[in-house]
Amino acid sequence: MQIITSKDNELIKKIKKLKEKKFRDEENVYLVEGTKMLKEAIDEKANIHTIVVCEECIKDNTIEKELLYEIAKYECIYVTEKVFKSITDVTNPQGVLAVIEKKNNSNNINFDEDIIIILDGIQDPGNLGTILRTVDSIGVKQIIVSKDTVDSYNPKVVRSTMGASFRINVIETENLVETIKEIQKNGYEVIATSLETNNSIYDIDFMKKAIIIGNEANGISKEVQDVSDIKVKIPMLGKTESLNAGVAAGIMMYEYVRKKVSRINQETFFLNYIL
Amino acid sequence: MQIITSKDNELIKKIKKLKEKKFRDEENVYLVEGTKMLKEAIDEKANIHTIVVCEECIKDNTIEKELLYEIAKYECIYVTEKVFKSITDVTNPQGVLAVIEKKNNSNNINFDEDIIIILDGIQDPGNLGTILRTVDSIGVKQIIVSKDTVDSYNPKVVRSTMGASFRINVIETENLVETIKEIQKNGYEVIATSLETNNSIYDIDFMKKAIIIGNEANGISKEVQDVSDIKVKIPMLGKTESLNAGVAAGIMMYEYVRKKVSRINQETFFLNYIL
Numbered sequence: 297m298q299i300i301t302s303k304d305n306e307l308i309k310k311i312k313k314l315k316e317k318k319f320r321d322e323e324n325v326y327l328v329e330g331t332k333m334l335k336e337a338i339d340e341k342a343n344i345h346t347i348v349v350c351e352e353c354i355k356d357n358t359i360e361k362e363l364l365y366e367i368a369k370y371e372c373i374y375v376t377e378k379v380f381k382s383i384t385d386v387t388n389p390q391g392v393l394a395v396i397e398k399k400n401n402s403n404n405i406n407f408d409e410d411i412i413i414i415l416d417g418i419q420d421p422g423n424l425g426t427i428l429r430t431v432d433s434i435g436v437k438q439i440i441v442s443k444d445t446v447d448s449y450n451p452k453v454v455r456s457t458m459g460a461s462f463r464i465n466v467i468e469t470e471n472l473v474e475t476i477k478e479i480q481k482n483g484y485e486v487i488a489t490s491l492e493t494n495n496s497i498y499d500i501d502f503m504k505k506a507i508i509i510g511n512e513a514n515g516i517s518k519e520v521q522d523v524s525d526i527k528v529k530i531p532m533l534g535k536t537e538s539l540n541a542g543v544a545a546g547i548m549m550y551e552y553v554r555k556k557v558s559r560i561n562q563e564t565f566f567l568n569y570i571l
Numbered sequence: 572m573q574i575i576t577s578k579d580n581e582l583i584k585k586i587k588k589l590k591e592k593k594f595r596d597e598e599n600v601y602l603v604e605g606t607k608m609l610k611e612a613i614d615e616k617a618n619i620h621t622i623v624v625c626e627e628c629i630k631d632n633t634i635e636k637e638l639l640y641e642i643a644k645y646e647c648i649y650v651t652e653k654v655f656k657s658i659t660d661v662t663n664p665q666g667v668l669a670v671i672e673k674k675n676n677s678n679n680i681n682f683d684e685d686i687i688i689i690l691d692g693i694q695d696p697g698n699l700g701t702i703l704r705t706v707d708s709i710g711v712k713q714i715i716v717s718k719d720t721v722d723s724y725n726p727k728v729v730r731s732t733m734g735a736s737f738r739i740n741v742i743e744t745e746n747l748v749e750t751i752k753e754i755q756k757n758g759y760e761v762i763a764t765s766l767e768t769n770n771s772i773y774d775i776d777f778m779k780k781a782i783i784i785g786n787e788a789n790g791i792s793k794e795v796q797d798v799s800d801i802k803v804k805i806p807m808l809g810k811t812e813s814l815n816a817g818v819a820a821g822i823m824m825y826e827y828v829r830k831k832v833s834r835i836n837q838e839t840f841f842l843n844y845i846l
Contacts, residue, residue, distance in 0.1 A: 426817070426818055429818075432809050433811060433812065434809055435807075435810070458811070459811065460811075463810070496832070498829055530825065532709065532828070533709045533710035533828055534709055535738070536733070536734065536735075538708060538733055539704065539705060539708055540701040540817065542701070542815065543821035546814070546815075546822055550825075554806075554826075557773065
């Protein structure tokens with residue numbers, strides 16, 4: 297087993313560059329860190345190019361035996377702790393990271409889903425990651441993002457998705473207004489959150505709806521608001537009318553879930569007791 | 572106007588130490604960064620000890636005139652950009668930060684509120700900040716945190732609260748189990764989120780309820796689960812049953828809001844049309 301001991305090794309330098317979007321785009325790969333995420337990647341049959349393993353972590357038993365056995369099936373690079381720390385982005389690295397090929401994402405929107413989530417300029421990687429994780433939890437398989445939204449392959453985003461990155465089709469659009477018009481042509485009403493309306497999210501049925509979540513500081517851009525069909529707000533009870541973008545998205549997605557669950561329960565009740 | 576040009580100035584060194592909990596506790600003060608947060612602090616009449624101003628930012632007009640005028644009413648320290656950057660925690664600092672006295676928080680729980688939010692070991696500063704912001708948005712004025720929860724005066728927490736830090740009474744308890752028993756004695760039912768139940772949050776009325784949010788990785792601790800009255804889950808539709816802690820907290824708090832708004836609407840309808 298050969299161990300890379302120099303930070304200036306060409307391969308290590310190449311891997312480090314993947315922290316930048318430019319190089320991720322060029323190589324069509326991205327970085328995934330930590331044992332949990334690596335297991336998810338293996339389970340989801342992600343196309344793993346290379347796994348970087350910190351050899352001190354093998355000795356320390358930081359990486360469990362079963363995972364090491366799994367890892368060995370892939371192309372592995374063993375590095376010293378010093379080299380590993382020069383690549384990692386996290387404070388307490390777990391000694392494994394992988395270079396993974398980007399999902400062969402289709403840019404064709406799936407118009408069979410009940411709801412479509414659209415992000416207009418989300419900037420915070422943690423917020424994007426959290427939103428992807430929530431989308432995953434409600435069984436939706438895609439998300440539309442404007443091109444000024446933070447890159448979904450940003451290491452911080454990938455980390456906070458808890459594996460949703462491997463399952464969600466992220467469709468980046470050059471022209472969000474045109475994409476919204478296409479979504480509308482396919483039978484969806486487009487919902488924009490706004491403070492300047494009295495429509496409440498509780499009065500919307502969330503079937504065949506596209507929900508736009510705006511930028512953290514400036515909300516939804518004017519031209520996108522202008523093409524939307526319905527403005528809604530999340531009723532609040534406090535002095536300040538302000539929610540974190542990830543939380544606001546979560547509340548709306550779970551209003552969809554609540555109505556869906558209630559509809560399923562009614563149908564089950566009908567089938568079991570009325571018929 | 573005297574300008575501090577050395578990072579080794581005693582006052583600057585003292586301010587930098589406030590990034591650590593130990594020194595925040597000793598001095599009973601904390602740091603607040605940025606123009607927006609400083610305005611909130613002034614509006615909320617927080618006890619501002621000192622404001623640190625980057626003098627290049629005055630020349631650059633990074634700080635607006637009105638705020639500079641307000642700032643001048645307080646004890647100010649002017650520093651060079653180099654010194655400012657040595658204190659700040661953010662990538663794009665706005666040139667102002669303040670040393671603020673901690674709220675004279677009462678440790679007495681207010682038992683007049685409809686719901687009480689309890690955090691059992693939340694570790695991520697962004698999650699705590701987001702939860703405080705959500706609590707603020709639903710008009711609740713206090714939160715109970717276990718002593719292993721991240722410090723609510725951590726600079727990252729303060730930043731992500733968007734000013735909620737100045738309004739919410741954070742009550743840290745040495746013994747969460749005892750505190751929960753006290754809350755129960757005062758007429759609250761205590762709700763723990765759990766994956767091992769069929770009770771849904773949609774079937775709970777959220778009046779006189781205390782809601783526990785658990786640690787990001789391990790959930791609610793066993794001893795705390797054991798004293799809770801009801802286990803509930805957020806129904807999900809995806810393959811993975813996992814939500815970010817801040818989002819899960821947000822969904823539950825807004826289920827309370829939904830029921831409260833619906834109750835208010837019914838009462839208004841009754842008063843307007845039936846009577």
